[in-house]
Amino acid sequence: xxxxxxxxxxxxxxxxxxxxxxxxxxxxxxxxxxxxxxxxxxxxxxxxxxxxxxxxxxxxxxxxxxxxxxxxxxxxxxxxxxxxxxxxxxxxxxxxxxxxxxxxxxxxxxxxxxxxxxxxxxxxxxxxxxxxxxxxxxxxxxxxxxxxxxxxxxxxxxxxxxxxxxxxxxxxxxxxxxxxxxxxxxxxxxxxxxxxxxxxxxxxxxxxxxxxxxxxxxxxxxxxxxxxxxxxxxxxxxxxxxxxxxxxxxxxxxxxxxxxxxxxxxxxxxxxxxxxxxxxxxxxxxxxxxxxxxxxxxxxxxxxxxxxxxxxxxxxxxxxxxxxxxxxxxxxxxxxxxxxxxxxxxxxxxxxxxxxxxxxxxxxxxxxxxxxxxxxxxxxxxxxxxxxxxxxxxxxxxxxxxxxxxxxxx
Amino acid sequence: xxxxxxxxxxxxxxxxxxxxxxxxxxxxxxxxxxxxxxxxxxxxxxxxxxxxxxxxxxxxxxxxxxxxxxxxxxxxxxxxxxxxxxxxxxxxxxxxxxxxxxxxxxxxxxxxxxxxxxxxxxxxxxxxxxxxxxxxxxxxxxxxxxxxxxxxxxxxxxxxxxxxxxxxxxxxxxxxxxxxxxxxxxxxxxxxxxxxxxxxxxxxxxxxxxxxxxxxxxxxxxxxxxxxxxxxxxxxxxxxxxxxxxxxxxxxxxxxxxxxxxxxxxxxxxxxxxxxxxxxxxxxxxxxxxxxxxxxxxxxxxxxxxxxxxxxxxxxxxxxxxxxxxxxxxxxxxxxxxxxxxxxxxxxxxxxxxxxxxxxxxxxxxxxxxxxxxxxxxxxxxxxxxxxxxxxxxxxxxxxxxxxxxxxxx
Numbered sequence: 001x002x003x004x005x006x007x008x009x010x011x012x013x014x015x016x017x018x019x020x021x022x023x024x025x026x027x028x029x030x031x032x033x034x035x036x037x038x039x040x041x042x043x044x045x046x047x048x049x050x051x052x053x054x055x056x057x058x059x060x061x062x063x064x065x066x067x068x069x070x071x072x073x074x075x076x077x078x079x080x081x082x083x084x085x086x087x088x089x090x091x092x093x094x095x096x097x098x099x100x101x102x103x104x105x106x107x108x109x110x111x112x113x114x115x116x117x118x119x120x121x122x123x124x125x126x127x128x129x130x131x132x133x134x135x136x137x138x139x140x141x142x143x144x145x146x147x148x149x150x151x152x153x154x155x156x157x158x159x160x161x162x163x164x165x166x167x168x169x170x171x172x173x174x175x176x177x178x179x180x181x182x183x184x185x186x187x188x189x190x191x192x193x194x195x196x197x198x199x200x201x202x203x204x205x206x207x208x209x210x211x212x213x214x215x216x217x218x219x220x221x222x223x224x225x226x227x228x229x230x231x232x233x234x235x236x237x238x239x240x241x242x243x244x245x246x247x248x249x250x251x252x253x254x255x256x257x258x259x260x261x262x263x264x265x266x267x268x269x270x271x272x273x274x275x276x277x278x279x280x281x282x283x284x285x286x287x288x289x290x291x292x293x294x295x296x297x298x299x300x301x302x303x304x305x306x307x308x309x310x311x312x313x314x315x316x317x318x319x320x321x322x323x324x325x326x327x328x329x330x331x332x333x334x335x336x337x338x339x340x341x342x343x344x345x346x347x348x349x350x351x352x353x354x355x356x357x358x359x360x361x362x363x364x365x366x367x368x369x370x371x372x373x374x375x376x377x378x379x380x381x382x383x384x385x386x387x388x389x390x391x392x393x394x395x396x397x398x399x400x401x402x403x404x405x406x407x408x409x410x
Numbered sequence: 411x412x413x414x415x416x417x418x419x420x421x422x423x424x425x426x427x428x429x430x431x432x433x434x435x436x437x438x439x440x441x442x443x444x445x446x447x448x449x450x451x452x453x454x455x456x457x458x459x460x461x462x463x464x465x466x467x468x469x470x471x472x473x474x475x476x477x478x479x480x481x482x483x484x485x486x487x488x489x490x491x492x493x494x495x496x497x498x499x500x501x502x503x504x505x506x507x508x509x510x511x512x513x514x515x516x517x518x519x520x521x522x523x524x525x526x527x528x529x530x531x532x533x534x535x536x537x538x539x540x541x542x543x544x545x546x547x548x549x550x551x552x553x554x555x556x557x558x559x560x561x562x563x564x565x566x567x568x569x570x571x572x573x574x575x576x577x578x579x580x581x582x583x584x585x586x587x588x589x590x591x592x593x594x595x596x597x598x599x600x601x602x603x604x605x606x607x608x609x610x611x612x613x614x615x616x617x618x619x620x621x622x623x624x625x626x627x628x629x630x631x632x633x634x635x636x637x638x639x640x641x642x643x644x645x646x647x648x649x650x651x652x653x654x655x656x657x658x659x660x661x662x663x664x665x666x667x668x669x670x671x672x673x674x675x676x677x678x679x680x681x682x683x684x685x686x687x688x689x690x691x692x693x694x695x696x697x698x699x700x701x702x703x704x705x706x707x708x709x710x711x712x713x714x715x716x717x718x719x720x721x722x723x724x725x726x727x728x729x730x731x732x733x734x735x736x737x738x739x740x741x742x743x744x745x746x747x748x749x750x751x752x753x754x755x756x757x758x759x760x761x762x763x764x765x766x767x768x769x770x771x772x773x774x775x776x777x778x779x780x781x782x783x784x785x786x787x788x789x790x791x792x793x794x795x796x797x798x799x800x801x802x803x804x805x806x807x808x809x810x811x812x813x814x815x816x817x818x819x820x
Binding site for chain 1: 702703704705706707708709710711712713714715716717729730759
C-alpha cells in the first residue's frame with residue numbers, strides 16, 4: 001500500500017473542475033485525490049487551460065515500470081511504440097473520448113506519453129524567446145519528473161497536452177498508472193531526476209546522412225521544399241540537437257543507430273540501411289542479444305549456400321565495444337530482408353532474443369509488414385527491444401512477487 | 411577375393427634374389443607371387459640395385475585406402491604424417507631391419523611412402539640432363555602408378571628407395587598393403603592415373619613469403635648461407651615449381667595454405683601465420699569443417715569477454731569460395747594459441763570435426779606440443795585433416811561391410 005505524497009506545489013487553487021472522464025476513472029484502489037499546481041520556475045509557461053494537476057494514490061502493489069525513448073521528432077518513435085505494444089498483445093490507441101489531438105497512446109499494458117506535452121513554451125512562446133523545442137528552457141522538467149514519479153508510485157496525473165496542430169498547450173488529460181509507462185520524446189534522459197525513474201532507456205539515433213536522405217525524400221518529393229531549405233533547417237537544428245539531445249546517448253541502455261549501408265559503395269539513397277543495436281552491459285534484467293558466441297567479435301554474411309539473398313545481400317556484425325564510455329555489445333545488420341526465409345534464418349541464429357517461442361520475432365515483423373522498416377534492421381531491432389522490455393517487465397514483476405511486502409517498503 | 415593382375419612387364423629376369431624379410435612376409439592370404447621389372451620408358455633410370463619388383467596378391471577383402479599429400483620438400487610433410495598416424499593411435503617408424511635411409515614410415519594402420527623413391531634420375535642423372543627433381547622427366551610415373559595400384563589392390567610391392575644422403579637409388583624395400591597408404595611428395599596428383607587411385611588428396615601450400623622467411627631463418631642462421639644465395643635458390647626452383655607442382659592444387663580435396671599473418675601490419679618474420687584450410691565440396695565421405703553456420707560467411711575473433719588472448723590475438727574466418735575452379739569451403743586461422751583455454755575454446759566452436767570425443771583436437775595438439783606448428787593453424791588443420799581421414803577411412807570400411815561380396819566385384 002502506497003502512502004500519497006504531496007509534491008512541490010505552491011498554489012492550491014479552489015477553482016477546480018474535474019473532467020468527467022477522470023472522475024469515472026477513480027478506481028477502488030485509490031485512497032486519496034489531490035489537486036495541485038506544479039512549481040513553475042519558468043513563469044513564461046503558457047497554456048490555454050487551467051494549471052491544475054490531479055494525483056490519485058494507487059494501491060502501490062504493482063508499481064509502474066518506466067521506459068524512456070529518446071529520438072528526434074519524426075524518427076520512427078511511433079512505429080517503435082506500435083511494435084512495442086504489439087509485443088504485449090494489445091493495440092495502442094489514443095485515450096477514448098478525450099482530446100483528439102492527444103499525443104498519448106494507451107493499450108492494455110502500456111501507456112505511451114509524448115514528452116512534447118511538457119513543453120513549457122508553446123510555439124509562440126518559443127518564437128518570442130528565440131529558443132527551439134530542443135532547448136531545455138522550452139521544457140518543464142520539474143513537472144515531467146513529478147508526474148512520471150507520481151505515475152511510477154501508482155498515482156494518476158493530469159498531464160498537459162501540447163497540441164502539435166495549434167502549437168498551443170491544451171487542457172490536461174488524465175493518465176492512470178499503467179503496467180508500463182513509456183515516455184518518448186526529445187528529453188527522456190536529459191534531467192537526472194527523470195532519468196533515475198527509468199527502468200530502461202532507449203535512444204533512437206538516426207545518423208545525419210540518413211536523416212538528410214529521408215527529409216529530402218519526404219520534404220522535397222511530398223511537400224515541395226527546396227534542397228537548400230531542407231539543408232538550412234537541418235543545420236539550424238544542429239547546435240541545440242548536439243547540445244541537448246545527443247548527450248543522452250551515454251545514458252541509454254540500448255541505442256538503435258541507423259546509418260547508410262556499407263554494402264553499396266558511396267550509397268546515399270538512404271533506402272538500404274545499416275542498423276546497429278548498441279546494448280549496455282551490466283543492466284539489471286537486460287541480457288544483450290548476441291550472434292553465435294557471446295562476448296567475441298563476429299561478422300556474418302548469412303547469404304551463401306543455404307540462404308540466397310538478392311543484391312546487395314545482408315551482413316551482420318556482433319561484438320563488444322566501448323560506447324560513450326560504457327561497455328556495450330553491438331549487433332549490427334546491414335541490408336534488408338526480401339523474403340520470409342531470410343528473416344527466419346537470421347532470427348534462428350540470434351541468441352538471447354527473449355522470445356516466447358521459435359519465430360516470434362519473424363511473426364511480429366510479418367504482422368506489421370506495412371510498418372516502416374519491417375524489412376530491415378530498424379524493424380528487427382525495434383521488435384527485439386520490444387521483446388527485451390517484455391522480458392524486463394516480467395522479471396521485475398517476478399522479483400517483486402518473490403520479495404516479502406515488508407522488504408519491498410524498506 | 412582379388413585376382414592377381416600382371417602389370418606391364420617387359421623382362422622377367424631369372425636372376426632373382428628375394429630378401430629374407432619379404433619371404434617371411436608372404437602371408438596366408440596371398441595366392442600368387444610375381445616377380446617382374448617395370449616398363450622403363452626412360453632408359454636413363456639409374457639404380458644401384460637390381461630392377462626387380464615383387465607383387466603378391468592379397469585377399470582383397472580390405473582394400474587399401476590411398477591418400478595423396480603434395481608439398482614442396484621440407485615443408486612440414488613429416489610433421490603432418492606424424493600427426494596423422496597419431497590420430498590412428500600408433501607411432502610411425504621406419505621399416506624394421508631395413509635400409510636405414512628408407513623414407514618409409516610404418517604404423518599399425520598407415521604406411522607413408524615418399525614419392526622421391528620414384529625418382530627415375532638420381533642426383534648425378536639430374537645434373538647430367540639439367541633437370542630438377544620437380545621435373546616429371548626425373549620421375550617414373552609408370553612405376554608409381556603400377557605400385558600404388560598394386561598396393562591398393564592388396565598386393566605387396568618392392569618399392570625403390572631414393573637415398574637422400576647419397577643421392578642414389580638404393581635396393582628396393584617391401585611394402586605390404588596397409589589399411590591406409592599415404593603417398594607424400596612432389597607429385598602425388600600430377601599423373602592422372604595415380605590421381606585416380608587417391609581416395610583423398612591434400613596439398614600443403616606454403617606461400618613464397620613464408621617459405622622465404624623460413625629458409626632465411628634456417629639456412630642463414632643455422633647453415634651460414636647468404637641472403638643472396640637463398641634468394642637465388644628459391645628463384646631457381648620457381649619455374650619448375652609453378653609448372654609441375656603448383657597445378658596439383660586444383661585436384662586436392664583439401665589444401666592447407668600457409669600465409670603471413672594479417673594481424674600485424676607488414677609482418678615478414680613468418681612466425682605468426684595465417685593458415686587456411688581449403689576444403690573441396692562434394693567429395694564423398696568428406697564433409698567440410700565449418701564455423702557456426704554452414705555455408706555462410708563468418709569472421710570471428712574469439713578473444714573478447716569470455717576468452718582473453720595475448721597480442722596479436724586470434725582471428726578466424728569461414729566461408730564458401732571458388733578455388734581453382736572448384737567450389738570450396740574455407741576455414742582460416744590467423745594468429746597463435748598461447749594457452750590451453752584458447753585452443754579448447756576454438757575447438758568447441760568448430761563443427762564437423764569428426765572427433766570421437768569433446769576435446770580430441772586439443773588432446774592431439776597437446777600430445778605433440780613439441781611438433782612445429784602445434785600452437786597455430788598448421789597444427790590445428792593438420793590434426794583436423796587427420797580426423798577427417800580417419801572418418802573417411804571408417805566410412806569406406808563401413809560402406810564395404812554393407813555391400814554384398816558380389817556387388818563389390820561389379
